[in-house]
Amino acid sequence: MPARVAALYHPTVGVHDLDAARDWFRRVFNRAPLRWEETLDLAALNPDYPVNYSFFAFICDVHWVFLCPSLHAQGALKGQTRYQDKPEGMIGLGWYTDDAVGMFARLAEHGIRSHDQRGERITSQKPPTSSFLPDVFTGFTEPEDTGIRYEFQQTGQRHWAKYSEKADLRLRSDWRGPVLEADDPLGLLLTSHHTIVTADLPRAARLYTEILEGEPIATSVDPVTGAQSTYIRLADTLLEFLTPVADTALWARVAQGEDYYLGLTYLVNDTQAVGAHLDSVGVQYDTGRDGEVIIPPAAGFGVQWRFVQSLPYPAQA
Structure with missing residues (x-):
């Protein structure tokens, strides 16, 4: 079967001050922002991967990432320029796929260029990988080809249990859609x-x-x-x-x-x-x-x- 988009992965918001964004998020949505260690097992991650450049949030039925461009290009991501000089705002939209290799091959067949987290071009000889886990396959399209930068990710099943606890509740087997939370001030x-x-x-x-x-x-x-x-x-x-x-x-x-x-x-x-x-x-x-x-x-x-x-x-x- 051809590679498909299984569900929304997450929007990415670029912010210059993570602490200010965390405070704003708490006040507006009355939800706790999540650290990397609350979403994945840090012991399994590449030890050189920077985990201080972003925080996560689950709002209603959307998993969000808030990312600070100036903290992003460090460690395993050193030298990256894709978020350099980006103003605050939405800088990308990600999708879950059940077959990342097939998805990027499909995009390439239609003339859409893609790159991995290190900025290296994804080709048939160099399939998508991630810089933080060996069984997570992720890549990004070039905005010149798709308008904005779209991410497609295939996440190893062993990470779903941890990731679905707080980061993305939709990965739970019992997810049936959003419900109105009693402590949600926005309804x-x-x-x-x-x-x-x-x-x-x-x-x-x-x-x-x-x-x-x-x-x-x-x-x-x-x-x-x-x-x-x-x-x-x-x-x-x-x-x-x-x-x-x-x-x-x-x-x-x-x-x-x-x-x-x-x-x-x-x-x-x-x-x-x-x-x-x-x-x-x-x-x-x-x-x-x-x-x-x-x-x-x-x-x-x-x-x-x-x-x-x-x-x-x-x-x-």
């Missing part, structure tokens, strides 16, 4: 969708529908801005590819060819309660149509965090 029900701004919709559609075999859901046009949204579902995730109108600020972000991973939208019980909580913790937000609450990138470490009370299109059954 998160589930993830609605991820938003990626693009001026090259055919490139995004080719990757997600032709190569990865995602399902086109619908298109819509914003009556105020004129921006077009194209929704594509892949595995357990809904993606919105937003094509802005020319000569707007969003268009300027993508006019040179690279896509802009803007952020993520959560479905909540009560957007007024979300606003009240953000007021209580001193986080700036805007209110949009239908009462939606939006933490703008300037107030959310470069990420747009949206909270809505209705889905743009029905969730997958």
